[in-house]
Amino acid sequence: MATSAVARETVFALRRQIAKIEGTLPERLAVPAGERPRARAEGCLHAAPEPDSDVTIIRRGLAAALPDAFLATGIERLDAALSGGLPKAALSEIHGLETRNAGAVAGFVLSLVSLILKGQPLPVLWIGTSEIFREAGFPYARGLQGMFGIAPEQLLFSEAPKLTDALWVAEEAAKMTALAAIILEIRGSPQRLDLTATRRLHARAQNAGRPVFLLRQAGEAEPTAAPVRLIVSVAPATSRRTIAGPLAGSIGHPAFTVSIGKSRTALPGQFTLEWNPDEHAFEERKPREKRPENSVAVVPASGGRTDPAPAPGTVVAFPAFGSFPARDQPSRPQRPAHIGPRRAG
Structure with a gap:
C-alpha cells in the first residue's frame, strides 16, 4: 500500500509539472474505493469537491478558474x-x-x-x-x-x-x-x-x-x-x-x-x-455598424474651374492611323520632341 501510494504521488507530481509547462489542467488519478488521496493536487486552476466527499477533482479543458486568473x-x-x-x-x-x-x-x-x-x-x-x-x-x-x-x-x-x-x-x-x-x-x-x-x-x-x-x-x-x-x-x-x-x-x-x-x-x-x-x-463594433460612405469628393475641383467636365457622350470611331489627309498632318516644327533621337548630355 505504501509503495502504491508513493507511486501515485509521483505520477501526480509529474502530471502537475507537465500541465504547468503546457498550460493545461491535469487529470486526477482514480482513487481506489475507501481510500483518500494523501496529497491534493497543487497549482490547478479548478478544484471542486465530489458530492458527499472532500476529494479534489481536477478537470481538463473548460473549467471555472479563479476570478483573478x-x-x-x-x-x-x-x-x-x-x-x-x-x-x-x-x-x-x-x-x-x-x-x-x-x-x-x-x-x-x-x-x-x-x-x-x-x-x-x-x-x-x-x-x-x-x-x-x-x-x-x-x-x-x-x-x-x-x-x-x-x-x-x-x-x-x-x-x-x-x-x-x-x-x-x-x-x-x-x-x-x-x-x-x-x-x-x-x-x-x-x-x-x-x-x-x-x-x-x-x-x-x-x-x-x-x-x-x-x-x-x-x-x-x-x-x-x-x-x-x-x-x-x-x-x-x-x-x-x-x-x-x-x-x-x-x-x-x-x-x-x-x-x-x-x-x-x-x-x-x-x-x-x-x-x-x-x-x-x-x-x-456590431456587424451593422459599417463605415459610412464618403460623400465628399476624393480630389477637390481646381480653384479656377466652375464645374467638372461633363460625362462623355456618344463614342465615335476614329480613322485608322495614316489615313489623315496631307493637309491635316502637322508641320515639321510641330512634331513632338520625343519622336526625335535622344541626345546624351
Missing part, C-alpha cells in the same frame, strides 16, 4: 470564447501577419497593458531587437499618455542587438515581480524562437504570476507554448460620434480586427474592437 478584455463574446480572457500568469502570443500591421499589433498590446495598469503603478518592460525597432519604430511617449493613460516613465525599453540577447533579457525579466508585464517583440520566424524557448518564457511567467506578451511581426504561425494566440490587424475607423450623429469626413476611435488563432477552448472567432481613449476600454 484572467485579464478580461471587457468584450463579453471575446472573453467567453477565451474562457474568461487572457491568462495573466502565462505567455500570450499577439500575431501580426504583415509588417504594415505592426502599429495595430503594438496598439492592441498597449491597450491590454492599459487594462493591466489600472490601479497599480508598476512599470512595463518592452524588449525588442534592433531590427524590429528600426522597422516598426518606438511608441510615442505623448501618445501613450493621451491614448492609453500610460505614463512615459512606466514603459521601459530594452533594445538588444541579437535575438539571443532579447530572449535572455525576457527570461530574466519574467522572473521579476516588480514588473506589471513584459512585452517581447520579434520580427519574422527565427529558428531560435522555437518551442523550447517559448516554454521557458511560459514557465517563468507562471512562476512570477505576470503576463508575457510575445509580439510576432510578419511571421508564420508556428507551434509555441503560448496557450492563446490572437491574430491582430488594422480595421477601418468609423466617423467620430457626436450628439447630432456621426461627423462625416472625420476619424473616430482606433479599431482592431482580432481573430483567435489558438486558445484553451479551441473556439474560433473574429471580432472588431474599438479602443476608447477616454474610458480606456474596448468596445465591440
Whole structure:
C-alpha cells in the first residue's frame, strides 16, 4: 500500500509539472474505493469537491478558474470564447501577419497593458531587437499618455542587438515581480524562437504570476507554448460620434480586427474592437455598424474651374492611323520632341 501510494504521488507530481509547462489542467488519478488521496493536487486552476466527499477533482479543458486568473478584455463574446480572457500568469502570443500591421499589433498590446495598469503603478518592460525597432519604430511617449493613460516613465525599453540577447533579457525579466508585464517583440520566424524557448518564457511567467506578451511581426504561425494566440490587424475607423450623429469626413476611435488563432477552448472567432481613449476600454463594433460612405469628393475641383467636365457622350470611331489627309498632318516644327533621337548630355 505504501509503495502504491508513493507511486501515485509521483505520477501526480509529474502530471502537475507537465500541465504547468503546457498550460493545461491535469487529470486526477482514480482513487481506489475507501481510500483518500494523501496529497491534493497543487497549482490547478479548478478544484471542486465530489458530492458527499472532500476529494479534489481536477478537470481538463473548460473549467471555472479563479476570478483573478484572467485579464478580461471587457468584450463579453471575446472573453467567453477565451474562457474568461487572457491568462495573466502565462505567455500570450499577439500575431501580426504583415509588417504594415505592426502599429495595430503594438496598439492592441498597449491597450491590454492599459487594462493591466489600472490601479497599480508598476512599470512595463518592452524588449525588442534592433531590427524590429528600426522597422516598426518606438511608441510615442505623448501618445501613450493621451491614448492609453500610460505614463512615459512606466514603459521601459530594452533594445538588444541579437535575438539571443532579447530572449535572455525576457527570461530574466519574467522572473521579476516588480514588473506589471513584459512585452517581447520579434520580427519574422527565427529558428531560435522555437518551442523550447517559448516554454521557458511560459514557465517563468507562471512562476512570477505576470503576463508575457510575445509580439510576432510578419511571421508564420508556428507551434509555441503560448496557450492563446490572437491574430491582430488594422480595421477601418468609423466617423467620430457626436450628439447630432456621426461627423462625416472625420476619424473616430482606433479599431482592431482580432481573430483567435489558438486558445484553451479551441473556439474560433473574429471580432472588431474599438479602443476608447477616454474610458480606456474596448468596445465591440456590431456587424451593422459599417463605415459610412464618403460623400465628399476624393480630389477637390481646381480653384479656377466652375464645374467638372461633363460625362462623355456618344463614342465615335476614329480613322485608322495614316489615313489623315496631307493637309491635316502637322508641320515639321510641330512634331513632338520625343519622336526625335535622344541626345546624351
